[in-house]
Structures are given as structure tokens and as C-alpha cells.
Amino acid sequence: MTPPTSNNHNETDQQTVDSVVMPSDEFLQALVTEFDNGDTIGIILDGSYARGNATPYSDIDLTRFYKDEASLLPHQLLYKNGLLISVNTRSVAGIRADLTRPEKAIFLAATRRRILLDKDGSVTELAQEIATFHWEPLRQKAFEYASFQMMLAAKLVHKILSEILRRNDMAIAYTTTNLLSSLTEIVTVQGGIPIISESVYYQQVEAAVGMNTAWTHYHRLVAGVDTLPANVSFITIRAVAALHLYQETISLLKPTMQPKHIAVAEQAMRVFQEAGPRLRL
16 A cells, blocks of 8 residues: 555644633532432542643533442433533443453553542452552463454455445445444554554554554554545445454464464455455455
């Protein structure tokens, strides 16, 4: 493929945003009072306000802790004083369980949080456990998870090829997006990359793999950040780049993949290569 051109500023040259005043302690306390009930044992502030990089459009993320997993409430969104408030309900036991699952732990370990309410000390204890979290005990689980997911992703390779043959651009776009999401998570889990936030998720993974690698080249093409001068549709470029991204992910993960999963992944790539002339890829 021809070297890409970038549509965005380099990650080291991010645009500045309007500074946002942190909600007052009185406002946060009013939220605590509103969402504290008989089942609540603690409330934390997380997200961009906890990290100190909120924008005028950021929501205020609250996690409310219940003792009983069975009584958890659905995720709630509401507006207060013109601000979007997001209230998620979890249990301490549920978060602890997530810390034993590599695909969940990568999104917990590096997240900043501020404790607003802790009735029995369990939320503070949990925060300390997260702060001292170590990846090494999960490494083998992470390898197994990534290997298995690579095998499953072979189905998306076939779906993309099928939809290109049908010339179904909407289906190509949908499946390409799914494959991008899957491969990004696979590389994140296999590498044990602790994600700070969704805002920098892709940047963190690309930096960990290497900005000048073939993997990152294709990742940016599939994401639509970089483009190619071409006379074929943008949808097709993204789809073909996603198939190449799958190949590069095999190369990255092969040393830790299980042989039976490698066999499926590599066969999917042979199907892609053989389909090239027929589909004019």
C-alpha cells in the first residue's frame, strides 16, 4: 500500500481545549446525597473529571457501590445544572472479579478515581488493591484469551471477503469496524497495556506496538485517521487494511498463540490471499 497521509495532528501536538472548572465539593456532595440509599456502601468519581482533563462536554462519571451484586441498578444518565451525570452501579466483589480477568483488568488498573463516600472502608480497600495491581499473575491468562480471540476473529475475515464480493458497503463497514475493535483489544490484552481512558486507548496501543510498525500503519488506515490516495472506495480501503491488520496481529502474537489457533488464523489469511485476484484487491 502507498504510504498514508494523516488527517489529524500528531498525538504530541493535540489541540488545547477550554479549561473546565471542577465541580464544587458542595455540588458533588449533593450528588452523593441524592444517590446514597440503603443499599449504597460507597460512591466514587472517575472519568475525565477525576483525571483533571474534562472538557465542557464531559460527563461526570459516578460509580455507586452496592453490597449485593443481585440488587445492582441499571446504568443511569441525567442532567444536573446543565451537566450530564452518568451513574453506574457496581459491587466491590464484582470489581475484584474483574481484576482477575485480563480483558477487564486492563481498563481498571490505570484509571484515576476519587472516593466521595465510603461507609465501611471497603471502597478504600478496593482502591488500594487496584493501585497495587500487578499484571504478571494474569499474563498466561492474557495470552490464552488473545489466542482464542484471534481464532474467533477469523470469522470476521471471511465476513469481510463475503461482503466485498456482494459489494455490500454497509455490511463491509460494519464488519470492518468489528474487526478493528477486536484486534485492538486482542493486542491490548496480550501486551498487558493498562488503558488510561477511552480517549487515548488507540494512541496507547499504537505507541506500545510502535508508531513506525506495519501494524500501526494498518490500524490507522482502518480507523480512518490516515488515508490513501486511491481510486477505490474508502470503505474498501478500510476493509483491505483490516485484513492486513489481522495478518500483522498474527505476526505479533504468534509466539504466544496456541498451535490450533495459529492454524485457523493462518488459513484465514491464505483465503484472503487467494481471494485477492477474484475480488480485485
